[in-house]
Amino acid sequence: MNTMITFGAIVVGMAAGLVLTAPDIPVVLLCSILAGVAVVVPVLIYPFTYTVWLAFDLATHPPEVVELAEATTWVAANEG
DSSP states (O other): OHHHHHHHHHHHHHHHHHHHTTTSOOHHHHHHHHHHHHHHHHHHHHHHHHHHHHHHHHHHSOOOHHHHHHHHHHHHHTOO
């Protein structure tokens, strides 16, 4: 999910950069900006995409009763 959003941001940025600077495209500047986008966007959206992916995983593979009992036992044994 994180990869798809990042690639989407890069494609949109590239398209916008090409359209806005059409006759004389600053390739080095555009590549530098898009490299920054490729590094910064995944770091910024990681908590959100991880949460959405985990929610999707829990919706498709809900925990079984045995797993919930084990988790409850572990939490009770490790409470401070």
